[in-house]
Amino acid sequence: MQHSFDSIAALKAFVGQPPVSGDPILVDQATINTFAEVTHDKQWIHTDPERAAVESPFKTTIAHGLLTLSLLTGWYHRCFSFPNRKMALNYGFDKVRFTGPVPSGVRLVGSFVLERVDDLSENEARCIWHVEVKVEGAHKPVLVATWIMQIRY
Secondary structure: OOEEOOOHHHHHHHOOOOOEEOOOEEEOHHHHHHHHHHHOOOOHHHHOHHHHHHHOOOOOOEOOHHHHHHOHHHHHHHHEEOOOOOEEEEEEEEEEEOOOOOEOOEEEEEEEEEEEEEEEEOOEEEEEEEEEEEEOOOOOEEEEEEEEEEEEO
């Protein structure tokens, strides 16, 4: 279900609600390799399954932490809509932590809790989201962060 916010007041009313989770996303070796190509980060722990099977403590390749972080945008746009919005900006992240490995072949789920909405000016605010990413079915997150989005209506 997509949550819709047509105003800053609607966002403020949503503060503190239970987490909203996106649909699982498969992070397979092809996805990891594509990310490695785009970012020029081809470290073997991400891109060499044979070597990882022998030398990695995870016995497989793992996704880049920044790949996991970048998936948040897709979940965010599928979980939330903003009718009447004039502008939105990714203001940045605070306290980003990669708290566990993401082995190749797992499905990840991102979740969002709106912690705070700070007024900037009339019809403009910063939204402070607590975000987590978990391997599907796991209890412990592999990523925890505070994401700040600026929005204008």
